[in-house]
Amino acid sequence: MNGDGDETRSPWWRGAVVYQIYPRSFLDTSGDGVGDLRGIISRLDHLARLGVDAIWISPFYRSPMADFGYDVSDYCDVDPIFGTLEDADRLIAAAHDRGLRVLVDWVPNHTSDRHPWFVDSRSSRDAVRRDWYFWRDGREDGPPNNWWAVFGGPAWTYDDRTGQWYLHLFLPQQPDLNWGNPEVVASMHDVLRFWLDRGVDGFRIDVAHLIGKDPALPDQPAALGQLDRVGIHNDPRTHLLLRGIRRVVDSYPGERVTVGEVNLHETSAIRAYYGQRDELHMAFNFLPLSVEWTAAAWRDLIETVERELGPGAWPTWVLSNHDTRRHRTRLGGDERRARAAAVLLLTLRGTPFMYQGEELGLEDADVPEERRVDPGGRDGCRAPIPWTPERGHGWPVEDPWLPWPPEAGRRSVEAERDDPGSMFHLYRALLIERRSSPALSQGEIRVEPSPGGILAYERRAGDDVRQVLVSFADRELDVPLEHGWTASVRSAGEAPWDGRLQPNEAVVLRPR
Numbered sequence: 001m002n003g004d005g006d007e008t009r010s011p012w013w014r015g016a017v018v019y020q021i022y023p024r025s026f027l028d029t030s031g032d033g034v035g036d037l038r039g040i041i042s043r044l045d046h047l048a049r050l051g052v053d054a055i056w057i058s059p060f061y062r063s064p065m066a067d068f069g070y071d072v073s074d075y076c077d078v079d080p081i082f083g084t085l086e087d088a089d090r091l092i093a094a095a096h097d098r099g100l101r102v103l104v105d106w107v108p109n110h111t112s113d114r115h116p117w118f119v120d121s122r123s124s125r126d127a128v129r130r131d132w133y134f135w136r137d138g139r140e141d142g143p144p145n146n147w148w149a150v151f152g153g154p155a156w157t158y159d160d161r162t163g164q165w166y167l168h169l170f171l172p173q174q175p176d177l178n179w180g181n182p183e184v185v186a187s188m189h190d191v192l193r194f195w196l197d198r199g200v201d202g203f204r205i206d207v208a209h210l211i212g213k214d215p216a217l218p219d220q221p222a223a224l225g226q227l228d229r230v231g232i233h234n235d236p237r238t239h240l241l242l243r244g245i246r247r248v249v250d251s252y253p254g255e256r257v258t259v260g261e262v263n264l265h266e267t268s269a270i271r272a273y274y275g276q277r278d279e280l281h282m283a284f285n286f287l288p289l290s291v292e293w294t295a296a297a298w299r300d301l302i303e304t305v306e307r308e309l310g311p312g313a314w315p316t317w318v319l320s321n322h323d324t325r326r327h328r329t330r331l332g333g334d335e336r337r338a339r340a341a342a343v344l345l346l347t348l349r350g351t352p353f354m355y356q357g358e359e360l361g362l363e364d365a366d367v368p369e370e371r372r373v374d375p376g377g378r379d380g381c382r383a384p385i386p387w388t389p390e391r392g393h394g395w396p397v398e399d400p401w402l403p404w405p406p407e408a409g410r411r412s413v414e415a416e417r418d419d420p421g422s423m424f425h426l427y428r429a430l431l432i433e434r435r436s437s438p439a440l441s442q443g444e445i446r447v448e449p450s451p452g453g454i455l456a457y458e459r460r461a462g463d464d465v466r467q468v469l470v471s472f473a474d475r476e477l478d479v480p481l482e483h484g485w486t487a488s489v490r491s492a493g494e495a496p497w498d499g500r501l502q503p504n505e506a507v508v509l510r511p512r
Ligand code: NOJ
Pocket: 067, 070, 071, 107, 170, 206, 207, 261, 322, 323, 376
């Protein structure tokens, strides 16, 4: 059994909706203004009520926090700012009690520079773990090659102690692990087992496509200039490594799953990381984060995904995450568009990944210069979640580590739960509809011809069928559709279906 199901049985994650928790900003219980694992445990009921199937938690391991947890100094312990290992165990158990699966974030490409492995590696040229990272002599005019780091500057830092340079595709505090060394592979597999043994249902794999590297570390073409590696690195060695990772994960019972970040821009290139159902179970596809808000652009995106992933590679959909502007902000702050986008996310063929707070329609916080902390300028989308309308919004401090998002009171969980017309209730209705419809959760998709400004598609599984219509227009539009359909969910409100789409409205129709 390869954990990817077969033609007759589908694994759980194909029908699931995954909710991303960014733990620093979910909820604080300790009073230090930073969210923690106990905060997550205390609000799992919100997620169960919302109706998602699984959570993915961004890193909560020991970390100096140069990249807010994506610089790990101990993969097998919880950073005290987030709690303890016992809290992690309690969180996994409490989620499972509510029927929620748990994915943890695994960061294989790099460690923190404070990780004991790197501390040893940098200590001398003869260190036991010298070869666990990439150490090279410089060239006459500087670093060993012309690669650039994601947060700016060369991807190499010179270390006085041993007179060599080390590679880091991100910050200098995030040295790249050398996956060409079998001891690195074995140690990182042990990390997977550590969490699998604790009962996690799978992993979100950070920049999964970066781990394979040609040990010669050749220059990138000069024409690419200072373009960092993340969008272009595509080394065949990665596939062999992913197959090893897959074997570890699939050796556990219960359809454990991997979803990997593959930040390449071509869907056909991303397809390769699913292998022959023996590499990633799913790969993120970030194209929707930059697609234009037009029917033509979305139609093209959906058709490209269908064509290029083909039947063997299950798609993923994402509108927002902790690395990019929230989609409502991207869509000009327009709530109608954000609502229509929610319908797209939850009715397209594939596994949707929601980001905490999108069920509230949050926008990015406006973070004043003196409060910006992220080296990648991503503070706005990481603003804390408001739980209640009053000051402090349910956090034990009034002013957490980042400022509140706009309209935090009106958009708090409590306020939206009490308002049947809120974004929260739209997500809830869509999740209920999706759960009750095999067509929506697992079925085929067929993009239909439609008038300008409208995207139309059908989802079908056996006798179960849904039509989805999305208007990208700023005026009301008539939809020529034969009779016999009734609205299950309308993004603009609960009015019965009358054959007209409001501006930027999306509707899910079922046979009457
Ligand atoms: C992708 C993560 O999502 C991002 O937050 C992080 O900065 C980089 N990988 C480096 O780990």
